[in-house]
Amino acid sequence: MTTSAQDFTARADAFATILDRADGRWDAPTPCDDWTVRDVVVHAIETERDFLERQDLSPGPAPDLADLPSAWREHAAAVAEVLSRDGVAEKEYDGYFGRTTIAATMADFYGWDLVVHGSDIARATGQEWSVTDEEAAALHRTADGWGDALYSDGVCAEAVPVPDDASASDRLLARLGRDPGWAPAA
Template sequence: MTTTTHQTAGRFAARAGTFGELLDAVGDRWDAPTPCEGWTVRDVAAHAIEAERDFLLRHDLLATDAPDLSDPAAAWRTHAADVVAALARDGVAEREYDGYFGRTTIAATMADFYGWDLVIHGWDVARATGQSWSISDEEAASLGATASEWGDALYGEGICAPAVTVPDDTPAQDRLLARLGRDPSWTPA
């Protein structure tokens, strides 16, 4: 694995770890509504697992059965360990394929598409359950740059809602969230 590919796979692992920490702290609030309209915290966790598993299964990279979603935090830990193990196998992380947005690698997809999703859904989980969540201005800029690469597809069905208008002096993370169709001041009803 090249240094760049190793760093990219590491970026996924770090994002997966942070998402897992948020899920571990949910407690008994799995059915709390999230900023994702119609989704509970449990739904967000299931979405992250199922979307990533679907991608990895299409590339014949998972041999294990899907984790039991009755305990979403435990299911996430099992799933994340499976993904990290798959990325660590010889040649997997740097394997190229033609993706939705062009030629890419398995590691880049996991870090910059699915890992991107984990950061944003991490905010959803944190907001829904009263946990703190923040990212640096640098991370917000990086996530925003990735979103820019997707063009109009960013607002396609099931991706992001239309952007929310916020003042120009809004912090970088909140501007990113607003761009992704989330009201940065959202709180559970």
């Protein structure tokens, strides 16, 4: 596997840990308007599967969504298997943001999505969430490459203001249109 494929796997593993700690609160509302935790997990699985299938890289049968942590792990293992196939990770194609590879898309778009949605699920289920300054900087660099498309319909809402002394995690969430102080209604 390439470094990008390993980056995706690391982000998928971190997402799995958040799901394990969600305590079955699948119907909890998230910072994503009108989406529950279940909706976010299903979104992650379905969008990644759709991308791979559009590249003629079937990840196999869809996982049973009755047990979301198990479904996620099954899905992530299937993606890792696809990326490990000879030549797949390095396969180039013309993506929305220009020429790229399958592994880079999985790490830098779908893996980026896992970090952001991991925050959504963590906060919805009462878990602490943060990224290191280094990870925040890497996620900002990825978002920089998308330009105005970052704020396209269905990607991110417009940035929200935060204090100058906000943490790297809070600055990242704010840039992505999420209120870092969001918490589920009591």
